[in-house]
Amino acid sequence: MSVWKRAALVFVTLSMAGVVAVAILLARVDNFLKQPLFLEAPTMYEVTQGSHYRGMLANWSQSGWIKDSWHSRLIGRLYPDLVHIKAGTYQLQPGTSVKDALALVSTGSEFQYQLTFVEGERYRDWRNRLLEAPGLKRTLDDLSDEAVMKALGISDRSVEGWLFPDTYFYTHGSTDLELLQRAYRAMQGHLTFAWEQRSPDIELKTPYEVLIMASIIEKETGVDDERGLISSVFDNRLKKGMRLQTDPTVIYGLGDAYQGDIKRVHLRQKTDYNTYVIHGLPPTPIAMPGIESLMAAVKPESSEYYYFVASGGGRHYFSKTLREHNQAVRKYILGK
Incomplete structure (x- = not known):
């Protein structure tokens, strides 16, 4: 065999060995990436600013x-x-592959916490929920209601009613004020x-009066198909100069x-x-209304209804006259 042939054979052999070596390395890297995370439960993991992926993998190994x-x-x-990898807080799931976990962190897909504010809750209920919300940075603890109003840009008498009830998603480190700002902007949009x-013929003269009325409707019924009738009773009473006489306003005033x-x-x-004593609407909303009550x-x-009374199952009996209403009260409340 000539020198050139032997050299060619050696070159081919080395090239093939190199290809095999590379293939082996690729397979071992892929096997490393395919291994599952040994976690007993979903686990929160924080990546700090400036972190390197090798340091993160070393931490996972430790x-x-x-492996x-x-x-x-x-x-x-x-x-x-x-x-x-991007700074943030991520939720790692048991059994997730290393590759998928790296993809999660490198795309910045931070874990989304969620906090639900329910229709009919009051502002103080929201403050309590914020105190218990995980991953949320608390900045309102030492602020008075007046200071919170100023921070939100609310010029009315109270924060009450101005925060839209919904489920809000947020990432670790978001502030409680940021959540309230989002809820305030949402309510502004829905109210507008x-x-x-x-x-055109409703008695309510301003958007704020709508907000007050919607809050009363929200507290009076949780049945969607009754909201329009409840609203008609209050609208009829306002047009006739009658007091609203609604219990939820009394409860709110008692504190x-x-x-x-x-x-x-x-x-x-x-x-x-x-509203058994005063005429017209109370000075502020009494709760956070949802879109159904706003509408x-x-x-x-x-309708020609001026009265209603709870009839059971969350529903109400509506009456046109005081006599009919008193009969309904005896039937549904007094059991006579």
């Missing part, structure tokens, strides 16, 4: 989540899209839309003095919110 291998050093060359859809039962003395007690406030059904 925690017993993965370490020097082949992990080659990930940056073979899979560059997986190694540019409702006001633009209002019936902490309310112990779960309205007594006759409460109906005669003078507060700014007792009911601006579009009451057409």
Whole structure:
């Protein structure tokens, strides 16, 4: 065999050996990436600013989540899209592959916490929920209600009613004020839309009066198909100059003095919110209304009803006259 042939054979042999070696390295890197995270439960993991993927993998190895291998050093060359990790807080799931976990962190897909504010809750209920919300940075603890109003840009008498009930998603480190700002902007948008859809003959003269009325409707019923009738009762009473005489406003005015039962003395007690005593609307909303109550406030059904009483199952019996109403009270409340 000539020298040139032997040289060619050696070259081919070395090339093939190189290809085999590379293939083996690729397979071992892929095997490393395919291994599952050994976690007993979903686990929150924080990546700090300036972190490197090798340091993160070393931390996972020290925690017993993965089996370490020097082949992990080659990930940056073979899979560059997986190694540019981003600061944030991520939820790692048991059994997720190392590759998928790296993809999660490199795309910045932070864990989304969620906090639900329910229709009919009051502002103080929201403050309590914010205190318990995980991952949320608390900045409101030492602020008065007036200071919160200023921070939100609310110029009315109260924050009450101005925060839209919904489920809000947020990432670790978001502030409680940021959540309230989002809820405030959402309510502004929904209230503006409702006001633009209002019936021309309703007694409510401003968007804020709509917000107040919607909050009362929200507290009076949780049944969607009743909201329009509830609204019609209040609209009819306002047009006739009658007091609204709605219990939820009395309860709100009592504050902490309310112990779960309205007594006759409460109906005669003078507060700014007792609609058995005052004429017209209370000075502020009494709860956070949802979109259904906002729309009911601006579009009451057409009816001749002036009274209603709880009839069971969350529903109400509506009456046109006081005599009919008193009969309904005896039937549904007094059981006579």
